[in-house]
Amino acid sequence: MxxxxxxxxxxxxxxxxxxxxxxxxxxxxxxxxxxxxxxxGKSTLLKTIYGYLRPSEGDIYHHGExxxxxxxxxxxxxxxxxxxxxxxxxxxMTVEENLELGGWIIKHDREALExxxxxxxERYPILKERRRMVAGALSGGEQRTLEIxxxxxxxxxxxxxxxxxxxxxxxxxxxxxxEIVNLxxxxxxxxxxxxxxxxxxxxxxxxxxxRLGLNSHxxxxxxxxxxxxxxxxxxx
Amino acid sequence: MEFSIFxxxxxxxLVRGSMYALxxxxxxxxxxxxxxxxxxxGELFMMGCYxxxxxxxxxxxxxxxxxxxSGAGLLIVGIILEKGLxxxxxxxxxxxxxxxxxxxxxxxxxxxxxxxxxxxxxxxxGIPNLVTGQMVIREVVFIYDHLVILSLALLTVGLLxxxxxxxxxxxxxxxxxxxxxxxQTLGIDVSTMYAIAFGIGAALAGISGALLxxxxxxxxxxxxxxxxKSFVVVIVGGLGNVKGAVAAxxxxxxxxxxxxxxxxxxxxxxxxTSIVIAVLVFxxxxxxxxxxxxx
Numbered sequence: 001m002x003x004x005x006x007x008x009x010x011x012x013x014x015x016x017x018x019x020x021x022x023x024x025x026x027x028x029x030x031x032x033x034x035x036x037x038x039x040x041g042k043s044t045l046l047k048t049i050y051g052y053l054r055p056s057e058g059d060i061y062h063h064g065e066x067x068x069x070x071x072x073x074x075x076x077x078x079x080x081x082x083x084x085x086x087x088x089x090x091x092x093m094t095v096e097e098n099l100e101l102g103g104w105i106i107k108h109d110r111e112a113l114e115x116x117x118x119x120x121x122e123r124y125p126i127l128k129e130r131r132r133m134v135a136g137a138l139s140g141g142e143q144r145t146l147e148i149x150x151x152x153x154x155x156x157x158x159x160x161x162x163x164x165x166x167x168x169x170x171x172x173x174x175x176x177x178x179e180i181v182n183l184x185x186x187x188x189x190x191x192x193x194x195x196x197x198x199x200x201x202x203x204x205x206x207x208x209x210x211r212l213g214l215n216s217h218x219x220x221x222x223x224x225x226x227x228x229x230x231x232x233x234x235x236x
Numbered sequence: 237m238e239f240s241i242f243x244x245x246x247x248x249x250l251v252r253g254s255m256y257a258l259x260x261x262x263x264x265x266x267x268x269x270x271x272x273x274x275x276x277x278g279e280l281f282m283m284g285c286y287x288x289x290x291x292x293x294x295x296x297x298x299x300x301x302x303x304x305x306s307g308a309g310l311l312i313v314g315i316i317l318e319k320g321l322x323x324x325x326x327x328x329x330x331x332x333x334x335x336x337x338x339x340x341x342x343x344x345x346x347x348x349x350x351x352x353x354x355x356x357x358x359x360x361x362g363i364p365n366l367v368t369g370q371m372v373i374r375e376v377v378f379i380y381d382h383l384v385i386l387s388l389a390l391l392t393v394g395l396l397x398x399x400x401x402x403x404x405x406x407x408x409x410x411x412x413x414x415x416x417x418x419x420q421t422l423g424i425d426v427s428t429m430y431a432i433a434f435g436i437g438a439a440l441a442g443i444s445g446a447l448l449x450x451x452x453x454x455x456x457x458x459x460x461x462x463x464x465k466s467f468v469v470v471i472v473g474g475l476g477n478v479k480g481a482v483a484a485x486x487x488x489x490x491x492x493x494x495x496x497x498x499x500x501x502x503x504x505x506x507x508x509t510s511i512v513i514a515v516l517v518f519x520x521x522x523x524x525x526x527x528x529x530x531x
Contacts, residue, residue, distance in 0.1 A: 073420045074423070076421065076423040084418065091414055092410070097407055102422055104404070104424050
């Protein structure tokens with residue numbers, strides 16, 4: 001078990017929980033997709049895992065350790081990276097400065113930082129080519145690549161991805177999903193939330209469906225192939 | 237115009253301008269990173285004046301110690317204000333907190349002025365000069381005091397630039413100002429960055445107060461004039477644009493020096509205010525904003 005969410009209840013106001021008794025397990029090295037209609041609580045779930053919201057009940061474990069109550073800026077240190085919705089590059093800083101900040105938590109280990117940087121450049125030659133450019137001048141797809149590369153500087157074990165396709169044109173969505181599958185193949189555990197249900201189901205190993213803040217269905221991809229249309233129809 | 241007069245005005249303008257730049261940079265830094273318009277910036281300047289006066293006059297230490305004490309003292313004051321008042325406000329007020337921060341800093345301005353009035357009275361506490369003497373080169377008078385102020389102001393701006401541009405803390409502060417949520421996911425503690433940024437902004441105001449004590453003696457309202465000028469600088473340079481604040485500060489200083497000489501004392505305010513109005517109408521992002529950037 002890489003990430004284990006154990007019957008959490010969470011929301012923005014104490015009296016009105018958005019998630020009720022939700023459990024999700026993300027297996028190590030697998031890609032787990034969380035899907036559901038608007039308002040199902042997908043984003044709330046990610047926010048709760050990442051410490052923006054504190055669950056009123058239940059617990060969250062990462063590799064056996066409880067991470068409940070940690071602040072968002074303590075998560076990367078625990079090996080959990082979070083690719084947030086929309087662009088998050090530092091637009092007026094160079095590509096290299098962006099990547100260096102990806103190594104903020106290892107900044108005192110100059111050698112490890114240099115190595116991580118070299119590795120990222122090897123994996124993404126386009127970023128090496130543009131390392132002196134300000135990140136805001138990159139294309140939308142390149143910015144996403146930079147965001148992903150930046151998060152992998154410290155070799156986290158788990159990556160949470162929130163709506164990777166928002167604001168990107170269809171061609172780029174395919175590329176980003178290719179990149180996400182790549183990350184999985186490199187051994188990262190991935191948890192993804194996306195409105196583009198079909199896209200997420202295509203690449204996922206395991207799927208959770210949330211509905212109205214509750215667990216609805218879950219199972220391996222095979223269980224959903226062919227029946228996903230029925231699941232979606234239930235939402236409407 | 238005679239060359240010597242031109243050089244004289246240039247020096248006077250640069251001295252004024254460097255101080256405006258120093259104040260404006262602090263104000264701009266705080267706005268750029270936190271979105272707060274710090275109306276109490278002039279009172280931080282005033283505290284710098286008092287610290288300088290007490291360290292050099294009452295304790296009798298040399299003036300560089302006074303400047304460092306003002307900078308360090310205001311750094312601490314800034315961090316305490318941020319951690320104690322602004323940060324809780326940000327957490328509690330949610331999205332409305334910007335408006336609330338306006339009210340907070342205006343309130344702080346009133347409180348600090350009156351605290352100074354109660355504690356120190358309405359007495360001007362000045363120092364005639366930091367260094368005595370002057371030199372004359374080809375009919376141009378260089379007052380040592382002015383040269384010291386100018387070079388220390390430039391040194392401070394230079395050190396700040398180095399800190400923001402090259403140190404990892406400086407980079408984290410810039411990252412926080414450009415995308416705070418993104419910075420957080422990289423493990424940067426943004427609330428600490430806010431406190432440090434506010435502290436540095438306050439320290440710059442304190443250093444300005446210390447350097448300018450020969451022109452603005454310490455008194456409860458000492459910050460009122462300089463803060464108005466720093467708002468001018470920040471508007472002309474572009475809110476949140478630190479480089480713009482330096483350029484605008486020096487520009488306004490030079491304009492004032494030349495306007496006072498060629499038109500008459502008082503006209504400098506007319507010209508500078510007209511420029512502010514023109515900038516707000518025609519180029520609200522400031523004269524030095526990169527193309528396409530909104531204020």
